[in-house]
Amino acid sequence: MSFSSENTATHHLHTLLSRVKASGKSNYVEGWATVLGAEWGSVEFVKRHGEVVNLMVATIEQLDSLPERPRERSLRYVNSWWHSIVQPHLNWTDSGRPAEGIIQQDMLDHLESAADIIAGSLVGSTAAPRGVDLQGIVEQCREWLDLLQGMEESEISGPVRDGLISQLEHLIWLVQNADLFGGARVSAEASRIIGSLAQASATMENATPETVSRWKKRWVAFIAVCVAFNGGASVVQESITSGTAIVKEITGVVSDIQGNN
Incomplete structure (x- = not known):
């Protein structure tokens, strides 16, 4: 059907x-x-x-x-x-x-x-998400904003940090205007941010262990809520599993960079 x-x-x-x-x-x-x-x-x-x-x-x-x-x-x-x-x-x-x-x-x-x-x-992709509850995405955006705004210049480049903050604030704006532009725009922008965060993670040469730990946790949560929104609440567990694998790969890059300094 x-x-x-x-x-x-x-x-x-x-x-x-x-x-x-x-x-x-x-x-x-x-x-x-x-x-x-x-x-x-x-x-x-x-x-x-x-x-x-x-x-x-x-x-x-x-x-x-x-x-x-x-x-x-x-x-x-x-x-x-x-x-x-x-x-x-x-x-x-x-x-x-x-x-x-x-x-x-x-x-x-x-x-x-x-x-x-x-x-x-x-259906079930960023083009036609099944989810209707956008509050989880907003909450994750605010968690990321809190993390990024608390990072030192030595941990992440200022322009990189400010660019991520701008993207996250725009995603919140899209959620606030979802009645006009819809969930698919929210989903697409969230996917773009996931890519931006992936690139940013590879530049965190001097991030503290505490920051890296928070980054990992936020990754799992953000990927889970975005994939769950696309496919529906029934795939939350699968989202978390998939998110964990991606986090391991990307944070591995961060660890390698830190190990070389």
Whole structure:
């Protein structure tokens, strides 16, 4: 039996564009500002609309992973979806072109169909996570922020530390705005952070044993909660086992570096 998820980037892109179309606003600026809950011209508006573009990017990447027939059928509509997001040929403030008339219903229907195909094909992955409880991810982010903010410059490079902190704070922001951008964006960003933490661990040449121990524990917990969110609570134990193996490999690199100094 197939499992369909409403948590994909493509589903949320469809929802946002549908809301803009149904906003009743006289121009595109007002439609987007209302749907995104941010003032036009503000940094927050740019940040939120940028996340809409990220949903489009994720959609293309996930379509590329599908079998040939559904992939080619869906990719024919990518240009129309992109135009609906950015409207490169129109003045967004033109009150003679209401949002309702710019976004076409058939385009939305094709987008939703693509979302359903992605959900059915990639369920249980970062593209279509099964989880709904994001609080565990927020808690782990805060644990990491506490760890990183307490590390000395001698333990981890300042720019590396600050970059990780920025990524973690953005992940918390995505969770806070999951109603707009969805769980798939949270899952994808969490995976990116896992990679960043892996790289950072190899630079911790002078980390204290206490810091290395805390780093290991946070690794197990963060990987477990992220994988559990993707696949559902039933795989928590498997997540912890997988996380432990990864931690051993990466912290082994840290130990080797420390041993050479």
